[in-house]
Amino acid sequence: MADTTPAVSERLPGDVHWYDLPDDEAEPGSEGDFDSDEPGPERDFDPGEPGRAAAALPPAPRRKRAFGRTARRAATNSTAILLLLAAWEVLPRLGVVDPVFVPPLSENLVAWYDLLIGGQLSEHLQASLARSLAGFGLAILFAIPLGLLIGWYRPVANFLTPLLELFRNTSAVALLPVFTLILGIGETTKVTFVLYACAWPILLNTISGVKTVEPLLIKSARSMGLGPVRLFQKVILPAAVPTIFTGVRLAGAYSILVLLFAEMVGAKAGLGYLILDTQSSFRIPDMYAGIITISVLGLLFNLLLVGVERRFSTWRTT
The missing domain is CATH 1.10.3720.10 (MetI-like)
Incomplete structure (x- = not known):
């Protein structure tokens, strides 16, 4: 069966393709866009890429997210110490250990x-x-x-x-x-x-x-x-x-x-x-x-x- 796809030189006058458009009107992310790997203002960020999602956030939400991570890390690291201090206070008062030798x-x-x-x-x-x-x-x-x-x-x-x-x-x-x-x-x-x-x-x-x-x-x-x-x-x-x-x-x-x-x-x-x-x-x-x-x-x-x-x-x- 003969190929009926028109060649580039035989395209109809009304046909418009992405490579005919100016750079600012070309579809972002389309094939052939190999000029830059850096995300421009019109490109979508891939949430899976490390650092891209956080970098896309405004400064205030970014600081809030960093503060949240720091707070969670501090809470995790201090959990064992807080449990020890709580046991030190509660166990002598309950009589589990002698409060004379281990005061609260x-x-x-x-x-x-x-x-x-x-x-x-x-x-x-x-x-x-x-x-x-x-x-x-x-x-x-x-x-x-x-x-x-x-x-x-x-x-x-x-x-x-x-x-x-x-x-x-x-x-x-x-x-x-x-x-x-x-x-x-x-x-x-x-x-x-x-x-x-x-x-x-x-x-x-x-x-x-x-x-x-x-x-x-x-x-x-x-x-x-x-x-x-x-x-x-x-x-x-x-x-x-x-x-x-x-x-x-x-x-x-x-x-x-x-x-x-x-x-x-x-x-x-x-x-x-x-x-x-x-x-x-x-x-x-x-x-x-x-x-x-x-x-x-x-x-x-x-x-x-x-x-x-x-x-x-x-x-x-x-």
């Missing part, structure tokens, strides 16, 4: 407020923060350069690794009596004890971060003519930053936890001293007030370190 949360918060108003909490908190930050800062200054040196230079690693393996498996708490016998019971002992406990996670994570850099990155950098110093500066150190900060965050938690043990020996101020003193005098709500303060302090310290990590890791793609 509200009584502990009242005791915390009384300590704050009386100035006792501020005194103990300042003493603990000074010791913790001093030991933590010295650990960073000491452990990161040593870890980079051990991870980058094999002779140094071969020389120090046996010694590191010996001491890394020795508990810092077990060595507290040794620190006390050698350095006494003053501030030097407490800061040095925190320094020792914080140095290990930073040191070991720094070594691991240097040694686990992608070998292909190193080969590529060397093929481009980078010397050892530039290679370390441009490739090794940036790639090791996330692992180093993991150790720094662990050390931040240790700086508060191990300090409590140090403050329970020969201290007259500090959160550890407060907890031990209130426990021995059977002021249970005050003891829990000190524990709550330590928990909140550790949480804020961790959030601060997370913010610093993001600041130094902005080069990473997400």
